[in-house]
Amino acid sequence: MRTGLIALALAASACADEFSDSVSDAQKAYQRAIESGYTLLLDGKYEEWRALLQEAVPEDKRTAGSNYVLGTYLFQMDRENSFKAYEAAWKEVPEHTFIAQQYAVGLHRLKRYAEAEKIYANLVDDPNVGVSAMGLRADCLLRAGNFADAAAVWAAADPSSRHSELEGSASWIYGDINPEVRRCRLLAELARGGNATWEELILLDVNWTTDWWTVQVRDHYVKHDLELAAANLKVDSVRYKQLELLGNDPAARDNTVSPHVGIDMNQAGIMLKNDAERLGLLGDQPKLAEHSRAAVRFLQLFRKFKIQTAQQQLDMFEWELLGRHNTTAGDLECADELAELYAEVTSPKLAVLYVEGWTKYADWRFLAGHLTSKRDSLKSADPQLVEGLNKFPDNTALARLALDAARREGTGITEALARCVQVEYTHMSDHGAVTKGFAELAKAAGK
DSSP states (O other): OOOEEEEEHHHHTTTOOOHHHHHHHHHHHHHHHHTHHHHHTTTTHEEEEEEHHHHSSEEEEEEEEEHHHHHHHTTTTOOHHHHHHHHHHHHOTTHHHHHHHHHHHHHHHTHHHHHHHHHHHHTTTTTTHHHHHHHHHOOOOOTOOHHHHHHHHHHHTOOOHHHHHHHHHHHHOOOOOHHHHHHHHHHHHHHHHSSOHHHHHHHHHHHHHEETTEOOOHHHHHHHHHHHHHHOOOOOOHHHHHHHHHHOOHHHHHHHGGGGOOOHHHHHHHHHHHHHTTTTTSSOOOOOOSHHHHHHHHHHHHHHHTTSSSHHHHHHHHHHHHHHHHHHSSOHHHHHHHHHHHHHHTTTHHHHHHHHHHHHOOOOOHHHHHHTTGGGOOOOOOOHHHOOOOOHHTTTHHHHHHHHHHHTTTTSSHHHHHHHHHHHTTTTTTTTHHHHHHHHHHHHHHH
């Protein structure tokens, strides 16, 4: 929970004894609350957990240091209360580097770009936060329409050698909410009989993504949540056994376990195949898993471990996938997976599915696929492209299509470039595309 920022604040405040002491004391108090509230998160009681954390230091007793620590612990969990804590700290000690930075980040998240940019500008020369402040400042300038200044600030951040700081700070603004919160919401939805599924819950547990480059398996959650599922589905049911197989996802463990642990992925593939055959997912008369999230994940795993090819899966499951897609309500997950299979074997059926999928689901994946198929003649004013950009303003594929169209037409290139850089920054896991985009934008804006 971003405890590194607390450590950095302590190090940077070594000479500011009062603030340093208050941060240290608050960290201990909040950490005790986190440890004592472990079972609350385990059971999905997020609101109770948050209240316990906030009450660790009563509001009327909080100092700038304790507000800073509280804001940091809530940063990915509760944006609204995190910002309130940082704002209270900033009003008391506006000159403190880390407090100022995190307050600016809160403003940035609220799209108050001018206010955030002004604070970042005062931090760019600070050795502790200067690089991240420059990257964040460039984003604020970009979204305020100051393209040339944005490109110059980004270049000054030296992205080729300081990219980790730039990528990390971008995730502060545009990263997803902490999976702890998502898991608690799923548990609450399941408890009241809502639309959430046990498959969603287990897939979250085995693909625990805390930022764009960190994916873990939370085995203690897998165990807990499978026990809950067993109480609702019965351990001898086919669906529960499929959930167990999802919880043992060997591909997830291949991504998250260090090589020295010695997982034999060939053996894992053999075990996956045997388990899938036992559950009727493979074999002489295989069937898709009942729930589409599970069905799709199993198909992906079978391809990853070379148990099946895309063509073999189409031979076995195309009609099942189409059947789910063709129901009145449709099935977005299965339709999207069918599109993946068609694309892999270059099936002419893909073009029809793209049009059907966009009409039925209004999902950007089908629209992007359809528009990509005619990208060489696509015009900026194409009604579907315009509709897609309005509906999905942060979509990378659509932004790139719009830029290609603008370049062919020779008009609106600067604006299309700026949109592309914005979406690349929003989804940034690699600075390369952002750096290239800013360089092109600098040239376009300078004309």
